[in-house]
Amino acid sequence: MSNVSANSEYVSYLDHHGKYKGIMSWIMATDHKRIALLYMYSIMTFFIIGVVLGIMMKLEMLTPGETIMKAKMYNSVFTLHGILMIFMVVIPGLSAVFGNFFLPIHIGAKDVSFPKLNRFSWWIFVVGSIMAVLSQVLKDGPPDTGWTFYAPYSTTTSSNVIMATAAAFVLGFSSILTGLNFIVTIHQLRAPGMKFFNMPLFPWALYATAWIQLLATPVIGITLLMLIAERAFHIGFFDPALGGDPLLFQHLFWIYSHPAVYVMMLPAMGVITEIIPTFCQRQIYGYKAVAVSSLAIAGVGFLVWGHHMYTSGMSDTARWFFSLLTFIVAVPSAIKVFNWITTMYKGSIDVKPPFLYALAFIFLFIIGGTTGLLLGSVATNVQVHDTAFVVAHFHYIIFGGMGFAFFAAIHYWLPKMYGRMYDFKMANIGLVINFIGFNLLYFPQFVIGIQGMPRRYFDYPAKFQPAQLVSSIGGFILVTGLIIMIYTLVKGARKGAPAPANPWRGSTLEWQIPSPPSVENFDEEPVIKENPYDYK
Amino acid sequence: MFSKASNFVYGVDSAFLIITGISVFFLVVLTALMIYFVIKYNRKNGKPAQQIKDNMALEITWIAIPMIIVLYMFYIGWKGFIPMRVVPEDAIEITAEGSMWKFKFEYPGNKIADTLVVPIDRSILINLKSVDVLHGFSVPAFRIKEDMVPNKPNYSWFTAGELGDYDIYCTVYCGLNHSNMLGVIRVVTQQEYDKWLLTLHEKLKDSPQGMKILEKNGCIACHSLDGSKVVGPSFKGIYGSKRKVSTSGSEREITVDDAYITKSIVDPGADVVVGYPAGLMQPYKSLSESDLKLINEYLKGLK
Numbered sequence: 061m062s063n064v065s066a067n068s069e070y071v072s073y074l075d076h077h078g079k080y081k082g083i084m085s086w087i088m089a090t091d092h093k094r095i096a097l098l099y100m101y102s103i104m105t106f107f108i109i110g111v112v113l114g115i116m117m118k119l120e121m122l123t124p125g126e127t128i129m130k131a132k133m134y135n136s137v138f139t140l141h142g143i144l145m146i147f148m149v150v151i152p153g154l155s156a157v158f159g160n161f162f163l164p165i166h167i168g169a170k171d172v173s174f175p176k177l178n179r180f181s182w183w184i185f186v187v188g189s190i191m192a193v194l195s196q197v198l199k200d201g202p203p204d205t206g207w208t209f210y211a212p213y214s215t216t217t218s219s220n221v222i223m224a225t226a227a228a229f230v231l232g233f234s235s236i237l238t239g240l241n242f243i244v245t246i247h248q249l250r251a252p253g254m255k256f257f258n259m260p261l262f263p264w265a266l267y268a269t270a271w272i273q274l275l276a277t278p279v280i281g282i283t284l285l286m287l288i289a290e291r292a293f294h295i296g297f298f299d300p301a302l303g304g305d306p307l308l309f310q311h312l313f314w315i316y317s318h319p320a321v322y323v324m325m326l327p328a329m330g331v332i333t334e335i336i337p338t339f340c341q342r343q344i345y346g347y348k349a350v351a352v353s354s355l356a357i358a359g360v361g362f363l364v365w366g367h368h369m370y371t372s373g374m375s376d377t378a379r380w381f382f383s384l385l386t387f388i389v390a391v392p393s394a395i396k397v398f399n400w401i402t403t404m405y406k407g408s409i410d411v412k413p414p415f416l417y418a419l420a421f422i423f424l425f426i427i428g429g430t431t432g433l434l435l436g437s438v439a440t441n442v443q444v445h446d447t448a449f450v451v452a453h454f455h456y457i458i459f460g461g462m463g464f465a466f467f468a469a470i471h472y473w474l475p476k477m478y479g480r481m482y483d484f485k486m487a488n489i490g491l492v493i494n495f496i497g498f499n500l501l502y503f504p505q506f507v508i509g510i511q512g513m514p515r516r517y518f519d520y521p522a523k524f525q526p527a528q529l530v531s532s533i534g535g536f537i538l539v540t541g542l543i544i545m546i547y548t549l550v551k552g553a554r555k556g557a558p559a560p561a562n563p564w565r566g567s568t569l570e571w572q573i574p575s576p577p578s579v580e581n582f583d584e585e586p587v588i589k590e591n592p593y594d595y596k
Numbered sequence: 597m598f599s600k601a602s603n604f605v606y607g608v609d610s611a612f613l614i615i616t617g618i619s620v621f622f623l624v625v626l627t628a629l630m631i632y633f634v635i636k637y638n639r640k641n642g643k644p645a646q647q648i649k650d651n652m653a654l655e656i657t658w659i660a661i662p663m664i665i666v667l668y669m670f671y672i673g674w675k676g677f678i679p680m681r682v683v684p685e686d687a688i689e690i691t692a693e694g695s696m697w698k699f700k701f702e703y704p705g706n707k708i709a710d711t712l713v714v715p716i717d718r719s720i721l722i723n724l725k726s727v728d729v730l731h732g733f734s735v736p737a738f739r740i741k742e743d744m745v746p747n748k749p750n751y752s753w754f755t756a757g758e759l760g761d762y763d764i765y766c767t768v769y770c771g772l773n774h775s776n777m778l779g780v781i782r783v784v785t786q787q788e789y790d791k792w793l794l795t796l797h798e799k800l801k802d803s804p805q806g807m808k809i810l811e812k813n814g815c816i817a818c819h820s821l822d823g824s825k826v827v828g829p830s831f832k833g834i835y836g837s838k839r840k841v842s843t844s845g846s847e848r849e850i851t852v853d854d855a856y857i858t859k860s861i862v863d864p865g866a867d868v869v870v871g872y873p874a875g876l877m878q879p880y881k882s883l884s885e886s887d888l889k890l891i892n893e894y895l896k897g898l899k
């Protein structure tokens with residue numbers, strides 16, 4: 061093992077339980093690394109439930125008409141699937157898990173600025189999640205509005221909308237506080253000698269993300285409160301029957317929910333930007349361009365929400381304005397892709413599972429991104445808006461993008477987090493199956509979407525059945541791959557061979573300390589390099 | 597190469613093809629590059645990595661080129677779209693009304709149809725409205741789609757270029773039977789159209805007030821007036837009939853009267869007719885006393 065771990069003071073954060081014992085040493089933990097693991101376990105649980113719900117829908121879609129459930133149930137299943145996956149998996153996802161774990165280490169800090177606030181954020185997250193579960197079991201029945209809660213359906217349906225929106229409202233606070241904590245941490249706790257442009261690019265991505273969390277999340281908070289007030293007290297914000305405007309809800313909802321897409325994607329891009337240089341042993345190409353493009357995406361991303369509403373009846377001026385900005389915000393993402401691929405040029409490429417996941421990410425992200433162009437262009441949007449095409453597009457972005465980046469991250473950092481290594485061969489098998497299953501599952505949705513198959517349809521005309529069948533088979537293959545992947549990772553984390561401090565020859569700070577890290581991360585002052593990706 | 601189903605197909609499909617073409621080009625080139633690099637610069641080949649300095653000119657190029665490409669994409673997308681909002685003066689005006697979960701079409705002269713029949717080669721303006729929640733009016737073959745928003749008029753228009761039947765889908769999620777909210781556009785010759793118009797009957801100017809309330813609240817979507825079973829029990833002959841209901845889990849038999857009907861509207865979960873799932877119908881608490889009375893009166897007459 062590494063030379064540092066021979067140090068007699070070294071106690072792994074996994075063994076150091078502080079004041080409390082057993083489970084309490086986790087629930088009461090303020091160590092950013094323990095909190096990261098808490099988030100990871102909760103998020104993985106929700107992810108698995110979400111996948112089970114997804115597969116139930118795919119079973120239902122096997123044949124037209126009723127296959128395994130009734131329309132009412134299907135509607136609540138896609139609603140819960142969306143709420144879980146968006147608010148409880150992908151929005152916290154990378155920043156709460158890997159951001160918490162590696163942001164302080166990347167900048168040479170012992171912890172985040174407010175460790176207790178960090179613990180509190182996780183508690184809020186748990187409370188919000190419990191409320192989401194409650195919304196499923198309370199008397200009026202599970203919500204059936206879709207995760208978008210569009211009014212006036214959401215203000216009139218009899219299901220538990222109040223509890224579900226209250227859950228999303230509470231979860232928002234967890235996100236806001238995490239963002240706040242990260243911003244302050246990056247400003248205050250960078251090790252001496254580390255300027256902004258000496259930081260690795262993952263903290264850069266988290267920094268841009270944190271600003272979105274802080275500024276955009278309150279908007280959805282207010283919106284959901286307005287919805288609750290409308291349901292509870294019949295105050296007419298959105299329902300025309302009460303004198304409200306349904307488009308107002310859509311605007312407010314997307315003012316948050318479009319930037320939220322970047323809360324998912326920016327950290328994902330950050331992860332890929334860490335992995336590629338390491339496995340190519342080459343400094344990232346265009347460091348500044350990548351760093352600044354994160355801020356550009358975050359900034360312009362605030363102004364494009366209307367592309368979800370081209371057909372909503374908003375004014376024609378708004379339609380072209382939002383379309384133009386949507387196309388402009390595509391450019392910084394393209395720049396990142398070019399930089400990643402150029403970083404491979406003349407590198408020394410080690411094709412290990414994290415790198416393969418990064419490649420899969422780039423491929424899926426290009427498909428997700430370019431189909432986004434078809435959605436951003438007004439004429440073509442009219443054809444594919446609210447169809448299976450959109451379902452395919454956002455799964456390519458959030459599952460193929462953010463999800464595969466999460467998988468890449470866990471294959472990359474698991475040896476650091478647990479001090480153990482997983483089986484490469486099994487990991488590669490899982491990856492190949494995931495990749496094939498994913499494309500079979502979602503690609504057919506592009507095709508039937510173009511032909512007009514609407515989304516959120518319990519039933520469908522028989523002409524769409526062949527594609528639905530392929531898609532369902534893809535779903536089963538994907539689930540097989542996920543099971544293999546999770547099994548391999550869990551087995552590796554528990555019983556794998558001890559991992560060295562720097563298994564991938566990485567150059568950022570987490571690889572200069574033992575695996576797993578000690579409680580305070582750095583038992584000796586870290587040496588700050590001017591260039592975080594210096595492989596000489 | 598492009599279908600002639602409507603006047604918008606060309607604009608939309610050409611934008612689609614150009615954007616998809618450029619996208620596929622980038623996907624193929626970038627993927628090929630990745631694979632090539634992985635093979636060529638594989639660590640197994642034993643060559644050490646070369647650190648390469650950033651090149652300003654290169655980076656500006658790959659900011660500028662995508663910028664030009666996306667601005668071009670924006671332009672063709674916008675160009676294909678503008679005509680969809682510019683309705684010719686001489687268009688035939690038809691109103692499409694969405695309600696949970698069906699489309700209804702109102703022709704000039706206060707005539708009502710379930711199928712949208714239109715003459716070929718004429719501009720048709722469709723005024724879109726909704727009586728309850730959001731709905732979508734989507735005709736994939738015509739490349740048109742606009743939302744139907746309660747209390748906020750919206751519109752769409754087209755000129756059909758080929759005879760035949762085309763699907764209409766509701767594309768904005770609107771609750772339980774959203775996926776059954778389908779319709780048909782039938783494109784016919786002008787002669788056939790004129791003939792068909794004559795067969796349309798006029799909408800009852802003064803349908804009973806109770807009926808209007810039922811329509812407005814979308815009750816008819818689930819409760820038929822002719823005895824057929826849709827989602828809930830039919831209204832035909834309901835008043836005075838006997839039925840088995842389950843009240844908090846235990847079954848009992850009741851006779852339908854004013855009190856029962858009113859309760860079933862404001863609190864449908866209290867007595868659930870045996871054989872129908874509980875919880876499907878939402879409570880309609882916003883109906884006024886007088887509305888409830890009118891409904892009761894109307895149902896009494898529905899033998």
Ligand code: HEM
Binds near residue numbers: 138459515
């Ligand atoms: C095996 C994995 C998955 C399967 C089989 C699956 C399948 C589906 C299906 C069938 C729908 C419904 C589409 C419709 O009704 O038109 C859906 C919707 C959705 N999915 Fe997934 N999905 C999976 C994973 C994910 C992941 C990982 C995410 C997010 C990270 C996600 C996010 C969503 C969202 C936001 C919706 C929209 C819900 C709504 O319309 O309200 N899904 N998914």
Ligand SMILES: [Cu+2]
Binds near residue numbers: 364
């Ligand atoms: Cu968006």
Ligand SMILES: [Cu+2]
Binds near residue numbers: 732766767771775777
């Ligand atoms: Cu609908």
